[in-house]
Amino acid sequence: MSDQALLEIRDLSVRFSASAPPAVRGVSIRVEAGTRVGIIGESGSGKSVTAMSVLRLNDERIAHYGEESSITLDGRELLKAPLSAIQGVRGAQASMIFQDPMSVLNPVFRVGHQVRDVLVAHRPELRKTAKALVIESLDAVGIRNPAAVYRQYPHELSGGMRQRVMIAMAIASSPRLLIADEATSALDVTVQAAVLETIGALADDRGMAVLMITHDMGVVARFCDYVYVMYHGEVVESGAAADILTSPQHDYTKKLLASVPRLHGDQPRTA
Ligand SMILES: Nc1ncnc2c1ncn2[C@@H]1O[C@H](COP(=O)(O)OP(=O)(O)O)[C@@H](O)[C@H]1O
Ligand SMILES: [Mg+2]
16 A cells, blocks of 8 residues: 555544534545546445535535545545535546436436536547547447437436436546546446446546445445445444455445345455
């Protein structure tokens, strides 16, 4: 391990009100360049709040970060930076994808134009070649006939295809970190496996790190090198995915594993 990871979340605490307990408490997570790190936990355990903190996507009118909390990307402190500076990080250095692609796709515009607009917003110097780059990105995420899909509207595509378009949008400007928040959770099992494989291949090709957020140990088994287990806003266990899958220490991790019978037969990626 290098001294400084690509992403370092240190002692992150996030509160939404002074009276309620913090939603996230003392969370520390490292993501080395080019690696695949998972955060697993049940609904409400603080995974999304943690992930959104990296790109400062929590509603900061109500979300407050702890004084001691720090998040650095490539050595640059993000939590204390002005939001205007974070705009330059979003998409360019780190991108995020979500469960619902329609949260980022506008139904009334052609998908290619939307991916192009996002690319040009991050990389204005690419305006002239943007269309070709977008078609390349659509191709890279496994969309067949990308030139035709470029001209289609979101409703003309299947859920899996829309998910791939959102991934193309996220990776078009070649970020070093992709944060995927339950990005495959709504897909049926075979589509989920294919989309995970696509994300993995892109990550390997580009040396892009992935922070994979999921409630599903099957996703951890298939995708992650390293995993953090969150419970009630805290990290309760972390380690190499292969170790956590074969010898979980925390009772909660054991429960998560026990609830995934179809894990049998899945080989941990790092085993
Ligand atoms: N905007 C918000 N206002 C108040 N509480 C919130 C907000 N967003 C998240 N929380 C609280 O933070 C906790 C963690 O939520 P979240 O990170 O979304 O969980 P998950 O692990 O399911 O992604 C939950 O208890 C949730 O109620
Ligand atoms: Mg969530």
